Amino acid sequence: MPTGIERAFPPKFVWGAATAAYQIEGAIDTDGRTPSIWDTFSHTPGRVRSDDNGDIACDHYNRYLEDVALMRDLGLDSYRFSLSWPRITPQVDANALGPVNQKGIDFYSRLVDALLDAGIDPVITLYHWDLPQALEDAGGWPSRTTAERFGEYAAVAAEHLGDRVATFVTLNEPWCSAYLGYASGVHAPGRTDPAAALAAVHHLNLAHGLAVQAIRQQAPTAKVGVTLNLASVRPQTLLDRDTAAARRVDGLQNRVFLDPMLDGHYPDDIIDETGSVTDWSFVRDGDLDAICQPLDTIGVNYYSPTVVRGYDGDGPREESDGHGDGAASAWPASDDIEFPRQPGPYTVMGWSIDPRGLTELLLRVHRQAPGVDLLVTENGAAFDDLVDGEGRVDDPMRVEYLSRHIAAVGDAIEAGAPVRGYFVWSLLDNFEWAYGYTKRFGIVYVDYASQRRVPKTSARWYSDLIARQVRRRG
Ligand code: PNW
Numbered sequence: 001m002p003t004g005i006e007r008a009f010p011p012k013f014v015w016g017a018a019t020a021a022y023q024i025e026g027a028i029d030t031d032g033r034t035p036s037i038w039d040t041f042s043h044t045p046g047r048v049r050s051d052d053n054g055d056i057a058c059d060h061y062n063r064y065l066e067d068v069a070l071m072r073d074l075g076l077d078s079y080r081f082s083l084s085w086p087r088i089t090p091q092v093d094a095n096a097l098g099p100v101n102q103k104g105i106d107f108y109s110r111l112v113d114a115l116l117d118a119g120i121d122p123v124i125t126l127y128h129w130d131l132p133q134a135l136e137d138a139g140g141w142p143s144r145t146t147a148e149r150f151g152e153y154a155a156v157a158a159e160h161l162g163d164r165v166a167t168f169v170t171l172n173e174p175w176c177s178a179y180l181g182y183a184s185g186v187h188a189p190g191r192t193d194p195a196a197a198l199a200a201v202h203h204l205n206l207a208h209g210l211a212v213q214a215i216r217q218q219a220p221t222a223k224v225g226v227t228l229n230l231a232s233v234r235p236q237t238l239l240d241r242d243t244a245a246a247r248r249v250d251g252l253q254n255r256v257f258l259d260p261m262l263d264g265h266y267p268d269d270i271i272d273e274t275g276s277v278t279d280w281s282f283v284r285d286g287d288l289d290a291i292c293q294p295l296d297t298i299g300v301n302y303y304s305p306t307v308v309r310g311y312d313g314d315g316p317r318e319e320s321d322g323h324g325d326g327a328a329s330a331w332p333a334s335d336d337i338e339f340p341r342q343p344g345p346y347t348v349m350g351w352s353i354d355p356r357g358l359t360e361l362l363l364r365v366h367r368q369a370p371g372v373d374l375l376v377t378e379n380g381a382a383f384d385d386l387v388d389g390e391g392r393v394d395d396p397m398r399v400e401y402l403s404r405h406i407a408a409v410g411d412a413i414e415a416g417a418p419v420r421g422y423f424v425w426s427l428l429d430n431f432e433w434a435y436g437y438t439k440r441f442g443i444v445y446v447d448y449a450s451q452r453r454v455p456k457t458s459a460r461w462y463s464d465l466i467a468r469q470v471r472r473r474g
Contacts, residue, residue: 006465007410011473014121014421015466016078017071017443018378020128020172022054023430025084027061031103034090036130037140037181038433041188052436058428059451064111070444070453071427072118074463075470079120080377080423082128082172083108089153094138094145097152105160112164122165123377123423125227126154126211128172129181129188129433136189141177141200141207144282151210155218162219169299169377170211173229174204175253184330186434194332195278202282205260209291216293226261227299227377230254231306232361236340241310245337248273249308252331254364262369264292274333297420298365299377302405303349304342305357311338347381349439353401355408362412362419373420379405380425382432382439385456393445393456402443402458406465424462428453 022038042053060067071079088105091098108124115122127150135146158168171177180187183197208226215224233250235242251270259267265288271280331337342352362374381401385393406422413419429442437448443459446452455463 006468007407008472009410009469010413010420012420013469014077014375015462015469016076016080016121016123016421016423017074017427017462018080018423018425019060019427019430020082020125021084021087022057022128022130023426023432024058024060024428026054026056026059028055030061031087031107032090032101033084033087033104035133036084036086037133037136037188038130040133040136041190044190047188047190048434049436049438052431052438054431056448057431058446058448060428061107063451064107065114066453067428068111068114068118068120070455071115071120074443074455074459075466076120077466078123078421078423079115079427080123080125080169081111082125082130083157084130085127085153086130086132088156090132091134092132092149092153093134094143094149097149097156100156100160108161112161116164121167123167123169124157124161124165125169125172126150126157127170127177127207129177131188140182140189140191140196141203142182142193142196142282143199144203144206147203147207147210150207151214154211155214158215158218158222162215162222165219165222167223167225167297168215168219170208170215170224170226171204172227172377173301174201174208174226174257175229177204179252179330179332183332184328186330192328194329198274198278198280198332199282201256202280202287205257205291206287208261209287209293212293212295213290223296224293225295225297225299225375226257227301228254228257229301230258230361230365232357232364233306233308236307236309239310241312242308245308245310248334248337249306249331252334253306258365258368260288260291261295262292262372264288277333295369295372297373297375298369299375300358300361300365301378301425302358302361302376303347303379303381304351305354305360306339307342308337308339311336347401348384349382349435351381353381353404355404358405358408359411359415362409362417363415366412366417373418375420376409376422378423378425380441380443382441385429385440385445387445387447387454391454393454395456395458398443398456398458399461402462403465
């Protein structure tokens with residue numbers, strides 16, 4: 001999208017950036033916070049690259065005012081961040097939420113006020129993977145009580161912040177929580193049990209539904225949504241075994257969340273095809289009614305396309321789906337499916353770059369949820385960024401990645417998808433989960449030794465793009 005002929009986005013289109021609590025905050029035992037599953041996981045040797053952890057991260061807990069000032073300088077309309085559940089109700093267990101930690105609420109309250117003062121609209125994600133460890137000890141997401149406690153926690157968050165926060169997102173990428181946490185084990189809590197992963201899928205869905213109801217009650221004017229890492233799944237060829245594989249992956253990645261949330265049922269084909277793993281008896285009467293709540297928005301996170309093929313038993317298996325090198329598969333009941341490596345270019349995650357996948361995905365979600373607004377709640381890329389002799393970080397590949405994906409959002413809007421905003425992942429370089437600090441997704445570079453923030457070329461570019469779009473609004 002060369003700047004000269006840049007298209008106009010809708011006047012109310014929201015330009016933002018996103019982060020998540022465990023990836024940036026640090027201050028893990030400050031003001032009453034208790035451990036989450038990511039504290040435990042990252043402190044277990046061998047789980048995270050270089051045994052990195054989130055103990056300090058970007059020290060955002062202590063530097064949030066500087067970070068808000070940075071966002072104001074960039075001209076962001078909106079900032080998507082997540083709440084750390086173990087800051088809000090640090091004593092939660094399977095039976096009870098426990099007392100609200102006022103100091104935890106106060107931190108987010110100050111952050112929200114600072115954002116509003118800077119003219120930046122806060123979007124709060126209630127859960128971006130940092131489950132209180134005590135709930136994992138009681139069974140974690142495969143256990144129903146986790147969903148029940150999540151509904152209560154959502155009520156607390158909406159009660160204390162819903163007077164100033166216009167948009168709440170219940171869950172971030174339940175696919176990752178369920179399958180990477182409980183099937184491949186490359187994310188916390190690191191379990192490798194496909195039956196547990198499918199039980200986790202259901203209880204994450206239930207948690208979402210209970211949270212939507214709680215937020216509606218506490219903050220009736222707030223907009224409520226969920227963020228899913230959906231995939232636009234393409235079969236490698238039109239052979240039956242490849243189209244069947246694509247249907248299964250679409251089911252396990254997309255429909256197993258979208259169908260219950262939007263239409264109140266689980267996909268029959270997926271229940272059948274996972275029959276060797278689980279009988280789905282964790283789904284109780286009334287659960288689907290609880291899960292299927294009207295939504296104001298669906299958040300789509302997109303990085304890379306998904307191409308699948310049915311394994312025909314010939315030749316070496318291809319397992320380069322970018323879901324980690326764990327020996328266990330993320331995909332329950334799918335030993336017959338593989339993810340052939342796609343042609344480059346790639347980001348340093350090894351994820352192939354294909355903006356058209358974002359257009360396809362937005363249109364696919366719009367077809368299934370025609371009345372629901374869409375947000376791109378994450379999109380971005382990791383590259384090997386370096387500070388040069390002048391103290392600058394020049395990242396032309398990220399500029400190229402972002403501009404082409406933003407153009408792809410424009411294409412989806414032109415084709416009829418009601419996309420209301422776009423959030424770059426991420427505002428800051430941060431703790432990239434199993435990859436530790438080795439992968440930098442930020443438009444702002446973080447020097448972890450000094451905690452100095454250096455806006456990269458991409459930050460300046462994004463800021464200029466926003467300024468041009470704001471001028472067009474008149
Ligand atoms: C998302 N996968 O994570 C998360 O929402 C962010 O917290 C994260 O930093 C960002 O994308 C970049 O990774 C994902 O293996 C992690 O497919 C892994 C996968 C997808 C998304």
